[in-house]
Amino acid sequence: MNAAHGNNRLSLVFTPEHLGEALSLYARNPGAILYAGGTALLSKQSGRLPIFGAPLISLKRVEELGTIRRYENFIEFGAAVTLGEILRCRESRFLPPVFKTAVREVGTPAVRNTATIGGHLAVTERRLLLLPVLLILDAAVEIRSQTATRSGEIKRFLDEKNGFVLHPDEIITKIRIPTGRFNLWGFSALPGSVIRSQDFFMTCFVARKNRFLIEKINFAFNIDGRHILRIKQSEDRLIGKKFPLSAAEIREEMRFFTSRIDGEPAGLPLYKKDRIVNYFRLMLTQELTKSELIE
Ligand SMILES: Cc1cc2nc3c(=O)[nH]c(=O)nc-3n(C[C@H](O)[C@H](O)[C@H](O)COP(=O)(O)OP(=O)(O)OC[C@H]3O[C@@H](n4cnc5c(N)ncnc54)[C@H](O)[C@@H]3O)c2cc1C
Structure with a gap:
């Protein structure tokens, strides 16, 4: 452990090297701030020197959070792996292309080389780019505190507004992406x-x-970085359908989908709803008629 002492402008910074140490520091310092890549934390600062007003626990050197492992059905990333490392690692060729495409869309190379996958999920002010992609892939997380471990599909850890919910002493430790x-x-x-x-x-x-035949389908929309929209009933209705759909089937699915997004998300202007509806039509009439692309 390493701590930089400070006055009231500078924060105490802990730099644990092992997860057990990080969890114990977090339990003993309620209100401490986890610092992964720092891109979201620093973007809230406007002064020459950042002021946090609470001790920082840096996750950068925590060995267990920097690992990448490939298993038979998924790839597991430690939460402090950066988005740049995800794209460059040996295991990346096994990752679902939709995930790699989305990762490449995040910010600039400099941002991707600093931002971590765990930090990306833990940002609560905005719904960031990778969250809907991880949701449709049925990705899972492991979350730990000093006394407990929770794990499961990401959707289990979201509140009704799709914000990630962590208990005060918890750290996201692993993200598992099915392949x-x-x-x-x-x-x-x-x-x-x-x-x-x-x-x-x-x-x-x-x-x-x-x-x-469509055997399984998941889709999601991110609107304004504020709403993540999934219409589960429309997904379920498409399972077992033969593509291309007939004109009558397209009309019926469009009618059902449109009725489901009426009033959801609340207060969304009409032209934004039209975008959602238009993309759904495009998916039904073009994207899903394509032949399979093997990952
Ligand atoms: C210039 C710029 C451009 C960007 N462009 C895009 C973009 O195009 N698309 C997009 O989606 N995003 C974009 N972002 C946002 C970026 O993706 C996030 O800031 C980044 O992913 C956060 O990761 P981090 O490691 O830097 O988190 P940090 O800033 O270190 O932390 C973010 C939050 O998560 C908490 N935290 C961090 N790690 C953990 C953990 N393991 N467990 C629990 N809590 C944790 C921190 O305490 C903090 O509250 C941009 C950011 C910047 C600065």
Whole structure:
């Protein structure tokens, strides 16, 4: 452990090297701030020297949070692995292409080389780019405190507004991304930053298609970095359908989908709803009619 002592402008900084040490420091210092890449934390600072007003626990040197392992059905990233490392690692060729495409869309190379996957998930002010992609891939997380471990699909840890919910002494430790489950995917984002733009729009889907039949499909929208929209009933209705759909089937699915997004998310202007509906139509009429792309 290493601590830089400070006055009331400088924070105490802990630099644990092992997870046990980080968890124990976090339990003993309620209100301490976990510092991973620091990109989100520093973007809230405007002065020449950052002022945090609480001790920092740096996760950069924690060995267990920097590992990348490939298992039979998933790749596991330690939470402090940077987005740049995800793209460059040996295991990246096994990652779902929709995930790699989304990672490449985050910020600039400099941001990606600093921002970590765990920090990306833990940002609560905005719904960032990778969250919907990890949701549709059924990715899982491991979260630890000094006394307990929780793990499971990411959706289990989100509140009703799709913000990640952590207990005060918990650290995200691992992110597991399933591999080989889907053979068709799509990703589309309007130009603009999920951070700065008030008019951000992104959508993604993954599907498993066996010849003409859709066996599984997940899709999600990120609207303005504020809402993540998933219409589970529409996903379920498409399972077992043969593509291309007939004109009557397209009409029926469009009618159902449109009825489901009426009033959701609340207060969304009509033109933004039109974008969602138009993308859903594009998915039904073009994206899902493509033949399989093997990952
Ligand atoms: C210039 C710029 C451009 C950007 N462009 C984009 C973009 O185009 N698309 C996009 O989606 N995002 C963008 N971002 C946001 C960026 O993706 C996030 O800031 C980044 O992913 C956060 O990761 P970090 O490691 O830097 O987190 P930090 O800033 O270190 O931490 C963020 C938050 O998470 C907490 N935290 C960190 N690690 C953990 C952990 N393991 N467990 C629990 N809590 C933790 C911290 O305490 C803090 O509250 C941009 C950011 C910048 C600065």
